[in-house]
Amino acid sequence: MLKFTRFQKAIAIFFLTLLAFINLYPIGIMVLSSFKSTREIFMKPFNLPSVWRWQNYVSAWQRADFAVYFKNSILVTAISIAAILLVSSMAAYVIARFDFKGKRYIYLYLLAGLALPTRLAIIPIFLLMRSMLLLDKLSGLVIVYTAGGIAFSVFLLVNFFKKLPRDIEDSAMIDGAGPFRIYWKIDLPLLKPALVTVAMFNFIDVWNDFFFPLILLSSKAKKTIPLGLQAFFGEYTIEWDVLFAALNISVLPVLIVFLILSKQFIAGMTEGALK
Amino acid sequence: MRKKAYLLMLLPALLLYSLFVAYPFFSSLGLSFYDWPGIGPKKFIGFGNYRNILTGFMAPEFFRAAWHNVIFFIWSLVLSVVPGLFFAFLLAAGIKGTKFLKVIYFFPNTLAIVIVGFLWGLLLNPQWGLVNQLFKAVGLGFLAKPWLGDTKLALPTIIVVTAWRGLGFYILVYLAAIIGIDREMTEAARIDGATEMQIAGRIILPHLMPIIATTSMLKFIWTFNIFDIVYAMEGTQGGPAGSTDVLGTLFYRIAFGGLGSSQVGMGLGATVVTLIFLIVFPVSVFYVFIIEKRVERGE
Incomplete structure (x- = not known):
């Protein structure tokens, strides 16, 4: 283990947070977009959905x-x-x-x-x-x-x-x-x-x-x-609302399993690689 | 005989593995000497397929694809080892929330490659994609590019997306290796007046070399097999204009026919696979050799 000075620790926290942001931001956008209309995804990509459109999930589920x-x-x-x-x-x-x-x-x-x-x-x-x-x-x-x-x-x-x-x-x-x-x-x-x-x-x-x-x-x-x-x-190449919803539906099972077992997961993964 | 009954328990694994993993590898090699569209009689043509691919009409396509795999490997290696080590060292400071960060970093690894491809395909859309909108919003409009539609940018873009998904794994593996280093060694160096930089560079880094080597070998083997990410982001043709075509997509077109394939043939396809195999085989052997040595030492 390394010993960091206060200043170095601050820099470390900055970079580590930045990376966490780079990791999470696209996924966050995926989640938020799935609740917008296609028009809203195009026009206001960075905003929260004005209305949370759960029906995107219904149409994705039914159509696919x-x-x-x-x-x-x-x-x-x-x-x-x-x-x-x-x-x-x-x-x-x-x-x-x-x-x-x-x-x-x-x-x-x-x-x-x-x-x-x-x-x-x-x-x-x-x-x-x-x-x-x-x-x-x-x-x-x-x-x-x-x-x-x-x-x-x-x-x-x-x-x-x-x-x-x-x-x-x-x-x-x-x-x-x-x-x-x-x-x-x-x-x-x-x-x-x-x-x-x-x-x-x-x-x-x-x-x-x-x-x-x-x-x-x-x-x-x-x-x-x-x-x-x-x-x-x-x-459905143009209906981005439904596409994002479909992506989310596909990710959900893995996300749930990962969040429940993340600790064992990471331990097992790294141990396997270090062998 | 009764005494050896336990060997029966080894049998299911051996049979399944032999029939569906080992045998197909050899069979593929055999097929590469035939001209065969997949049905009907096979015609033995010796090294005919190899000639076609290495020096004949398939050569330009094959070497272009192989070269893309090489570029893919080199850049993926740089983009995993360098930031991987950097962030692993930062995490080794043991700041609060390390556990939480580990989960975040690792998460993209659990996503299917095709899902990552589709997601980034939407985010990188030239008109409506978030990436370009972001550049425009912060006044860097000149950086808004058709990332996946430009023959010069497409391959680097796919490489970066792949790195985005995979980086967490390398960070965590390197971190685990750093933590696994004997504390007494670093403490002794510290007492002797070594700076933290020296400890990181001269004590920890050399100890990480074996793990960097093995993860790089696996990376080599896997980059010569990439397919999903290119398929999801650029299609079976490895577009635009073949600028992202890799051996995996070339193979798919030849053996399983994608649209516009120049030739459909199981024999020719088996030849491409055999050539991929020949590229990765030395590394595979070396990797298994290292793993086996470690296993033996562990005994």
Whole structure:
């Protein structure tokens, strides 16, 4: 840590506040504009709305099939996260707790996924999905996200597993409990904070993803929020009031989750990067 | 056999990862040697696709796009490391409200890239966008430019927007690294009469180098895969006049047909992806190597 003089502290506060302003101002404008009429957005961009037009949200919601997009996004995200957590925590448990031939190479093979962006493999993924008849299916997306989330999740969870005390496990082993029982009954409950962290990362990744839905989905009824928003922006280019409202609606779920879990989020994020 | 039953728990992850992550990478490489529109029989053409892209009719488009990725990487790196370190050092002063600031700084990172793109697309609109109105309002009307419509300004604008979204992450990671530095070391230097500037520059900064290196490597890998932000702000053509076209958008047009694509082909598309892969692969290997070393040391 550094020690700042009073004067230096004042300068620091100035710059830090400036950055906070640069971060928040566009978002504030997005929120305020969503309550104005298009005319007002154009004519008085810096003012508060003269009348708070909640109806912008109603028209955005109705015109953009947001109900469908939300349902799809929630479904895909929830199932993907559940699958990632289950599959990755089992794998991490085995890697962290047991020694077997070739373990190092298997772990290295999985770690390679940390530096290989899945989207580079999109053509074969597209072809696989086509041959499995999973194109334009939400289940196809879930499979891609689950597979794509494994590398990072296993990596984080192995680190967490290593921090867990082993004595309880050892005594359970002596009592005759099998590996799956120990994992399920003893380790998973202890691992809850780590699982929350892993779930959060994958939540942001999956919820925000635009690329895979763009390639793998085609019908309107299957779109997730980012993809639906894109269609919406293409259709209503001049009605800025509705566009801003649509942006806000799309941001809201992430905002809520982030505000509730921001502390864990930041801790997990920085810890992951520092490893 | 019974003893090794635990290996079954490794199986689902390995299978999914192998089938939908590892195998597609190799398969993509294989496809790059074929002429194939996506259906019907494949025609083996050896290095034909590579010739077309590297020296043939696709070459100007390919190298222009690749060059844009390079520019994107260099400037994003500057715009994340320099302000990232600057603000991390300021936050290390431990002023009141640090926790609150961290949340604010990090927030844009949680927004979908397309949402950031659409939002800034509206804010940067030449006529009605807030940015130009702001310049006019404070008497800097000459700065009101068609940010996304000018071939010279479009790419830098997208780079800055991307930096706006990402900066918080770097600040927080560097800050965490600064806080993680052994206090005794900085205290000892202080007792020896080192100024705060010297402590920051000669003790803290060298300790941040590994983390700067790894975050930069990840940045390299990701900038050669950018797509969403260009797509959201300039469309699949990487307009205006291809001035923001990157490898990601070029690939998309070739493989999945966007409007006005010069060629639609899975084989040709796989070749572009393989070339992107070849660019990032050395960095990927190095990154995984470093991570693995750290993991081993941790054991």
